[in-house]
Amino acid sequence: MSTVGADFRVRRKGLGMDIALRGARVVDGTGAPEYRADVGVHNGRIAEVAAPVSLSARRVVDASGLVLAPGFIDMHSHSDLRVLSEPEHLAKVSQGVTLEVLGQDGLSYAPVDERTLTALRAQLAGWNDDPPGFDWNWRSVAEYLDRLDEGIAVNAAYLVPQGTLRVLCVGSENRPAGEAELTEMRRVLDRSLREGAFGMSAGLTYTPGMFADRDELTALCAVTGERGGFFCPHHRSYGAGALDAYAEMIEVGAAAGCPLHLAHATMNFDVNEGRAGELLTLLDDAIDSGADITLDSYPYLPGCTALHALLPSWAGEGGVEATLERLRDPALRARIREVLEVEGSDGCHGVPVDWDSIEINGVRRPEVNGHLLGRTVGEVARAEGKQPTELYLDVLLSERLGSSCLMHVGHEENVRAIMRHRAHTAGSDGLLVGDKPHPRAWGTFPRYLAHYTRELGVLGLEECVNHMTARAADRLGLPDRGRIREGNVADLVLFDPDGIADTATFDDPRRQAAGISHVLVNGVPVIDEGERTDALPGHALRHRCR
Structure with missing residues (x-):
């Protein structure tokens, strides 16, 4: 390890810094080799990256031997209610997550009216619960983002859910959208993107989103692309016909001129055992032809969803x-x-x-x-x-x-192959409710670092951090996040590379990860010496749409 190329500029010796993390092994998110440095934080930003053990501050953290990385970005999260109803949000902050992307799988709670909200609260109870006494004081995306700004543990980005649009503008019936209904969906989508949403999600094995045909999806994606957003589909099958389902989404994105981010990209069930290579060839051919495609996955074999989701549409x-x-x-x-x-x-x-x-x-x-x-x-x-x-x-x-x-439908060789891909990012897809939730809600990011990086060597340390930080920030269009560099937002995680581990199991899924000592969100510690603070420094991020 060296400090060569770190471009150190020791100007103030940390004077006036809020926090100095001294002597860390900096893995900066870019994929470049780690280097040893001090990182100073002031007013929520990375104020200085300096030579080792040179900075002073009001608070000094000895980071010797520990890895300092950008905070992890969960590209597929289902914390839409939990981040509000249980503000501690230990499941995510304790594993180093500092930004979550909400509104996934085409179903969430904005934009809505009274009828739509009532229907979604019932439909999504298996995902998110329906907390008694909860204050549903928003209807639009703008109002939901304002609610998040009142104080949450992490930062949040939001996708407009296509299934929610359909409930709002068409209803829950299995039929094509009429011309006036499609026009209204496009209008509400456009407004929601202008209010700060980063794109649109879809859940095409869930009702009523699955009732949309290709033309409807293309028309909505055209609006999304025009506003500078991206399309994040849970496509029509991860089992029989999975490759055709992936191909359809690539074709929709191309026809609409809309970037594509493939949600929890897997090849599941017996029919797809050992077939990840075919998916990756499909993606590489599209990317090499100019398509803007990224994907996320979780590092586990089982999936998790509402029990009723198995029903025919x-x-x-x-x-x-x-x-x-x-x-x-x-x-x-x-x-x-x-x-x-x-x-x-x-x-x-x-x-x-x-x-x-x-x-x-x-x-x-x-x-x-x-x-x-x-x-x-x-x-x-x-x-x-x-x-x-x-x-x-x-x-x-x-x-x-x-x-x-x-x-229990996954295949280990497929999981490993997909996480190696050049367009891969990380997403937990974790449901936080239920008596025995999937452990990915508490363990996704440490599992990538412990099991698949340290133990198996599927990814290198710098490569793994890059997947979970800069790559995700680039997809979201957030140049001041996902990398450790001066001027960037101080979303940071400090961990022991030899001790980090996912401790959550299927039998005991709500267990805090080991080896993560400090997590900063917008420069404020939310995990300090391994313990949750009472800080709620997160807020909604708003996409600057075109």
Whole structure:
């Protein structure tokens, strides 16, 4: 390790600095080799990068032997409510996350009206809960961002959810948007982008977003691209036909002139074992032809979603009450069973459900259904002498669609290949609610550094940090974040490269990562000597749209 090339300019010896992190191994986010330096913070910014052990400040942190990196950027987060309802937000700040991208998978809570908000609160309870007494004091994207500005643990960027637009302007029916409805969606999307959203997300295996055809998506993406945003789709399948689904999104982005960021890019289920190379070739061909494409992934094999998401799309048409009514109809239950078990539901990525791979990890009625937690649908069905699909449908009715599940459908070789890609960034896709949430909500970023970098060597240290910082900041168009350099925002994480570890497990998922001693958000410590402070220095970031 050296200090050569660090461009040290010791001007003030740290006089007037708020914090000096002295003698750190600086991994600056660019992918360049680490170097040893002091980093001084003042008024929320990196005021000076100086020769080792040269800066003074009101607060000095001995960073000898520790890695100082830019704060990690979670490109796929589901903290839309939790960042407000549980302000401590330990799950994210304790793993070094200083910026989250919200509004994912085409479903969130802005822009809305009263009818839309009521529908979404019910539909998304399995993802985000529906906290009693919570103050829903916003309707527009601007008002939601203002609410975040009242004080949150981390910084937040927001994507306009395409499914939410559809509920607002079309409803929850399975039909094409009419001309006037599409015009209204484009108008609301344009306004939301001008209010500060960074782009648009879609959830094309979730109702009602999945009811949109390619022309509708292209028309919306054209608005997004014109305003300088990007399109972040959860596309139509990560199972059967996954490559076709990826290709469709590439074609939509190209037709609309809109940059593309592929959400939780995976190749899952038995039909895709060992096929990551085909996906990466598809992406490389598009990028080499001039397409602006990035992606994110999480470093785990199972996925996680609402339990009702496995249903065929026609069963979820019309919202929660309409869905529950279908689940009570014997003839429709029989048809749902046929689709789930034999044909392959579009909600389950076109693959017949293996009930031994679907683990129930969250229920809203633990007094009734707590015995299901941590068990697969197949396991419970055998124990209770029930047919597994019938058991599944009964649970959905009992929970009013409010339960969640783990889907054990991933492949290690695919996960490793995708994280090596030149367009890769990191995203947790972590649901923070439920009795046994996926550990990725607490462990994604330390797991990249510990398991896949230190232990397996899939990525180098500087390369891994680059994926989680500068690459993500570049996709978001944030030149003053994601890199350690003078003048940038002081979003920083200090960690022990030999001791950092994800301690969250599937059996005990809410455990703080090891080896992260300090996390600064906008220059303010939120983790100090490994402990959460009471600071809420984060705020909403607003995209400067064209």
